[in-house]
Amino acid sequence: MIRDTPVTVMTHAPRSPRAHRPSGHRYARAAAAVLLSFTAAACGWTDEGSDDKPLTGTVFIGGKNDQPGFNLHSGHTDRGFEVDLAAYLGEQIGFTPKFHDVVSAEREQELVGKSSALVIATYSITPKRDDLVDFVGPYFVTKQGFLVREDYRGIRSEKDVAGKVVCTVEGSTSALAQLPGGATPHTETDYSTCVRKLQQGDIDAVFTDEALLYGYVEQQKSSKVPLKVVRDVSFGNINRYGIGLREGRPEDCARLREALRRYLTEEWASDVKAQLPALVAAYPGDWENRFRPDPQDLDTYSSCKE
Amino acid sequence: MTDDVTNATRGASTRVDDSADTDPQPPGRLRRAAERVRAALTDTRVLVLLLLADLVTVLGAGAIWLALGGEPTVVGVTAGALLAFGAAMLPLIGRRDADGAPPLWPPFVLVVIPLAVLSVGLPAWGTWAFLDSRPVDVTHSVELDASPPLVDGDTVVAAVRTDTPKPQLGIVFDVAPHDPAAPVCVPGSELTVTYKAGAGKSQVQTGTAGTEFTFALGRGMTDIKLSVLLHAEQGCELNLSVASAQLDD
Numbered sequence: 201m202i203r204d205t206p207v208t209v210m211t212h213a214p215r216s217p218r219a220h221r222p223s224g225h226r227y228a229r230a231a232a233a234v235l236l237s238f239t240a241a242a243c244g245w246t247d248e249g250s251d252d253k254p255l256t257g258t259v260f261i262g263g264k265n266d267q268p269g270f271n272l273h274s275g276h277t278d279r280g281f282e283v284d285l286a287a288y289l290g291e292q293i294g295f296t297p298k299f300h301d302v303v304s305a306e307r308e309q310e311l312v313g314k315s316s317a318l319v320i321a322t323y324s325i326t327p328k329r330d331d332l333v334d335f336v337g338p339y340f341v342t343k344q345g346f347l348v349r350e351d352y353r354g355i356r357s358e359k360d361v362a363g364k365v366v367c368t369v370e371g372s373t374s375a376l377a378q379l380p381g382g383a384t385p386h387t388e389t390d391y392s393t394c395v396r397k398l399q400q401g402d403i404d405a406v407f408t409d410e411a412l413l414y415g416y417v418e419q420q421k422s423s424k425v426p427l428k429v430v431r432d433v434s435f436g437n438i439n440r441y442g443i444g445l446r447e448g449r450p451e452d453c454a455r456l457r458e459a460l461r462r463y464l465t466e467e468w469a470s471d472v473k474a475q476l477p478a479l480v481a482a483y484p485g486d487w488e489n490r491f492r493p494d495p496q497d498l499d500t501y502s503s504c505k506e
Numbered sequence: 507m508t509d510d511v512t513n514a515t516r517g518a519s520t521r522v523d524d525s526a527d528t529d530p531q532p533p534g535r536l537r538r539a540a541e542r543v544r545a546a547l548t549d550t551r552v553l554v555l556l557l558l559a560d561l562v563t564v565l566g567a568g569a570i571w572l573a574l575g576g577e578p579t580v581v582g583v584t585a586g587a588l589l590a591f592g593a594a595m596l597p598l599i600g601r602r603d604a605d606g607a608p609p610l611w612p613p614f615v616l617v618v619i620p621l622a623v624l625s626v627g628l629p630a631w632g633t634w635a636f637l638d639s640r641p642v643d644v645t646h647s648v649e650l651d652a653s654p655p656l657v658d659g660d661t662v663v664a665a666v667r668t669d670t671p672k673p674q675l676g677i678v679f680d681v682a683p684h685d686p687a688a689p690v691c692v693p694g695s696e697l698t699v700t701y702k703a704g705a706g707k708s709q710v711q712t713g714t715a716g717t718e719f720t721f722a723l724g725r726g727m728t729d730i731k732l733s734v735l736l737h738a739e740q741g742c743e744l745n746l747s748v749a750s751a752q753l754d755d
Contacts, residue, residue: 328686343740373689377741437689437741500693 255317255452259295261286262302262310262319262444266392269415269476270322271299280415281475282320285339288467289443292459303389305371308332311446318456319444322412324373325501334449334503336456337442338493339464342411344374344436347398350426354404358433364404367394374408377436391416399425409439411491414479421478429482440493440501453504464495561622564588569630589619641752642670648677648748655684655743656736662746664699664732671726672753675701679734681715684743691742698735703727716749723753 263282265273271280278299286297302310307323310316311333325335346355346366355361362382368374370387379385386403388394394406395416406413413429420427443456469488473480480487499505568585572578644666652662666675681695692715701721702708711719723730738744 325690326687327683327690327692330690331686373687435741437691438694438739439689501690 255293255295255455257295258298259290259318260300260316261297262307262316262321263299264303264321264390265299265301266390267322267412267415268419269479270412271320272415272419273299273301279475281340281471282322284467284471284475285463286318286320288463289456289459292462293455303371304369305389307371307444311444314446317445321444322409322441323444324409324439325442326373329444330503332447333444334447334453335442335444336453336460336498336502336504338440338497338501339443339460339468340411340441341491341493342409342439342441343434343490344377344408344439345410345413345434346430347395347406347408347413347416347427348404348430349398349401350428352404352428355430355433358435361405361433361435365402366405366407367397367403368407369394372408373439374436377407379407379435395420395427398427399423405430407435410434411476411479414476414482418476418478431482440497442501447503450504453502457498457502457504461495461498464493464498468492558618558622558625561618562626565622565626566630569626573630573634639755641676641754642668642672643750643752644668645748645751648751650734650746650748652746654745656738656746657743658736658738658740660736662734662736664734664748666730666732666751668728668730668753670753671723671728672755673723673725673727674720674754675723675730675751676718676720676754677732677751678718678749679715680747680749681736682745682747684745688741688743691739692744694739695742695744696737698737700733700735701730702733 263286264271267280269280271278271282283299286299289295290297300310300316302316302319302321304321307319307321308329310319319333322340323329323335325337329335346361348355354364361379363384365384365386366379367386367388368377369391370389375385375387386394386397388397391406391408391412394403394408397403398406399420406416410429413427417427417429443460445452445456469492472487472491479491483490565585568576568581572581647666647668649665650662651665652660656662664677677699679697679699681692681697683690683692696712696714697717697719698710698712699719700708700710701723703724709721711721713719719732721732734746736744736746
């Protein structure tokens with residue numbers, strides 16, 4: 201579904217063109233257009249940016265809408281690290297990003313079915329996905345960890361995970377991680393549901409990428425049930441987030457790669473500081489080493505090699 | 507047989523000089539057959555070429571038989587017997603009657619034997635030398651003693667047994683994700699390969715998958731063992747295989 205709210209909050213001076221969504225304040229005037237957009241999305245086609253044209257004009261980007269710190273759609277506002285990244289890429293390459301909601305399990309279909317031209321949705325690069333779509337990246341590197349209630353002391357070491365109810369999201373790489381024997385996996389369609397159940401006490405922990413978890417820590421810090429990430433307890437692989445695009449677009453791939461290379465050195469750190477303050481606070485002086493990819497990694501992990 | 511040949515030769519001489527001898531001896535069967543062949547092959551060069559082709563075929567077949575794994579003793583004895591048979595036929599070539607009649611076959615025919623040996627032996631030796639100087643592919647002879655998946659810190663022994671020892675081994679390992687659905691981690695992996703020959707100093711090399719590791723083995727090494735230590739990221743599960751392995755000079 202294409203989001204119908206217009207405001208994008210970015211961490212630095214507004215970029216032109218900037219990431220935006222179709223106007224929500226102009227319902228009356230744009231009712232027909234919105235209806236058409238819904239129809240288009242339902243039918244699996246869009247007006248521009250999702251066909252095989254180069255990345256120009258309005259480009260639909262598949263994104264999450266429930267991941268604080270990366271891409272959170274709240275009220276009439278979109279904000280997060282990936283919103284900033286999309287805006288930077290649009291400015292550098294010359295397109296106007298327009299986010300289109302996508303859940304983890306449908307990201308490949310979003311590209312293959314041409315609903316979106318790009319996917320920027322905490323999308324880990326895997327060999328299997330790489331067989332279906334192309335990647336440009338990584339733009340973020342993260343281990344996987346556990347989110348628990350702030351007053352929870354049940355997980356202090358890796359062996360403590362045994363016997364706990366742990367929530368992950370279907371279609372994510374975290375669902376594949378080998379948790380210790382005895383841990384009870386609980387799968388949801390999105391992380392927000394996992395977090396809600398965690399705060400309700402239905403589960404013991406949420407297991408996914410550390411970077412995502414710090415977004416929820418920041419989001420819930422003022423709630424009745426604040427959260428924390430368990431330090432130094434990690435399972436599964438290191439995840440590298442990449443920008444997904446359809447196969448067979450080597451020129452777009454190369455343009456995105458070079459724009460992303462500049463982003464990693466020019467804007468990455470300031471955007472992380474603005475959008476993921478809990479992550480920065482958790483690893484003072486070390487967060488860049490832990491989470492920022494080496495710009496040279498783009499030549500290793502991107503589908504298009506230099 | 508020698509007597510028969512001698513008689514046959516005499517018979518031939520008698521027949522040639524039939525006008526002067528009033529009591530000719532009937533020619534022997536072998537003599538008659540040889541004379542028919544000679545009559546058919548009026549040009550000696552054709553005969554020489556036929557003999558040469560025959561010997562080349564025999565020796566070439568022996569060389570190929572040997573190359574395909576024939577027992578060298580059997581091949582050698584067979585080739586020797588054929589050559590001995592040819593040598594036993596020499597009296598047919600050189601014998602000349604007392605009255606000066608021409609020999610059945612001219613001595614020039616003798617040239618075909620060394621010529622045949624050379625024409626087969628030299629290419630065979632050249633081929634052998636070329637093949638022997640080429641690397642020996644032992645890719646499919648390498649055995650790995652581990653079952654996937656492998657994780658960081660796992661060690662695998664790669665063993666090669668060969669009947670064609672060479673002083674150097676070049677080996678390339680391939681590393682693939684155990685679960686393609688898991689996050690990509692192959693580029694972050696490395697291998698440390700160690701070769702230890704007897705009491706000699708260990709040779710240790712580190713590189714990524716796809717790197718060619720080259721080890722000096724020494725002479726006559728038919729059993730080679732390498733220790734392969736995997737360095738991988740946290741949670742990374744990999745499959746190890748041998749992309750290529752060659753023994754060389």
